[in-house]
Amino acid sequence: MTGSKPSVVTLGTAGGPVWWPGQRPRAGISTAVVVGDRTYIVDAGTGVGRQLVQAGLSMSSVHGIFLTHMHSDHTVDLASLAIFGIMRMPADPTHTVDIVGPGDRGVLPAPTARATAALSPVFADEPTPGTARMFEMLMRAYATDINDRLFDSLRPTPLDWFRARDIVVPGDAGFHANDCPTPDMEPFPVYEDDVVRVSAVLVKHAPMTPAFGYRFDAEGGSVVISGDTARSDNVARLAAGADLLLHEAVDFGWVERRYQEQRDLSAKATRDHHYAAHTSPREAIELANDAGVRQLALHHLAPGNSRAEVWDRDRHLFRGDFRVPADLDVIELAR
Ligand SMILES: [Zn+2]
Ligand SMILES: [Zn+2]
Structure with missing residues (x-):
């Protein structure tokens, strides 16, 4: 299924740190970018390894795993990609x-204005680890298993194959986790090999920072993945002229219904979060029009079991090809 033309496989298309109920719920957010015989995975939501197998993509075709930010719906199956993945x-x-x-946030976020009492963090000695430390701690937690398979079956270990590193935001961007989480910036390079160049921008997902959107440029096509973000000029800049933009979308009708019913402080704070840190389908369409992208696909759909009409309602406003992919859809990047 992986021709030489670059394509995207939507491994999982639901957002949110929950298992959405329903007969055939969407899997957690994860996207494969396939270039020739190489696979690059963006985000490791729940079910990612299983979806990769379902897509017919082998673990040893994977050359890179990119995390947009440290929210658990984007990272929860990172350990499984390495621990189960290494078996094949x-x-x-x-x-x-x-x-x-992302690297270590460096400082705790300011508490929500709705907090009425002082908050104390968990693991105060290291309350905001980034990608490299997270991966190291995950592998440490599995040391008994990893060493058992090494000593008993001569299996390779994840440390033989996987190497985690933190993105360093350019110093002149003016980024600060709390004071300036999304400065206006130009895309900057974060990865390059023989077949792809990957660049990033900071996106609007505060207080979860740094949070990135990624652009993959390969011979024959380009794709931008917004990450979790409110409408962001940085994403528009990153997506300029791209063949495909995969943009997150949230059903704000659902947000209103859900958080009208629950009137406690946590519900109010969660509602605030959705408005400050996510995008409606209509806003995603407007941004994609401004950026001049050829195809727009909505993903990271929350809730993951909303009816299709919710996502489709404004599709006539988009000037290119619009779609709301199911899990495991293949989208070609080439014209
Ligand atoms: Zn998310
Ligand atoms: Zn998030």
Whole structure:
């Protein structure tokens, strides 16, 4: 299924740190970018490894795993990609699988204005780890398993194949986790190999910062993945002229219904979060028109079981090809 033309496989298309109910719920957010015989995964939502197998993509085709931000709906199956994934990977590594994502936030977020009492963080000695530390701690937690398979079955270990590193935001961007989480910026490079160049911008998902959107440029096509964000000029800049924009979308009708019913402080704060840090389908369409992208696909749909009409309602406003992919849809990037 992986021709030489670049394509995207929507491994999982639901947002949110929950298992959405329903007969055939969408899997957690994760996207495969396929270029020739190489696969790059963006975000590791719940079910990602299983979806990869369903898509017919092998773990040893994976060259990079990119995390947009540290929310658990984007990272919860990172450990499983390495721990289960290694069971189907050759003992002698043919390449390195780079895990690339945000660094340590560096400072705790300010509490919501709705907080009425002082809050104390968990693990105060290291309350905001980034990608590299998260991966190291996950592998440490599985050391008994990893060492058992190494000593008993001579299996390779995840540390033979996977290498996690933190993205360093350019110093001149003016980024600060609390004071300036989304400065206006130009895309900057975060990864390059023989077949793809990956660049990033900071997106609007405060207080979860740094949060990134990614652009993959390959011979024959380009794709931008917004990450979780409110409407952001940085995303528009990143997406300029792209063949495909995968943009997150939230059903604000659902937000209103759900959080009208629940009147406690946590519900009010969660409603605030959705408005400050996510995008409606209509806003995503407006942004995609401004950026001049050829195809727009909505994903990271929350809730993951809303009816199709919710996402489709404004499709006539988009000047290119519009779609709301199901899990495991294949979207070609080439014209
Ligand atoms: Zn999310
Ligand atoms: Zn998020």
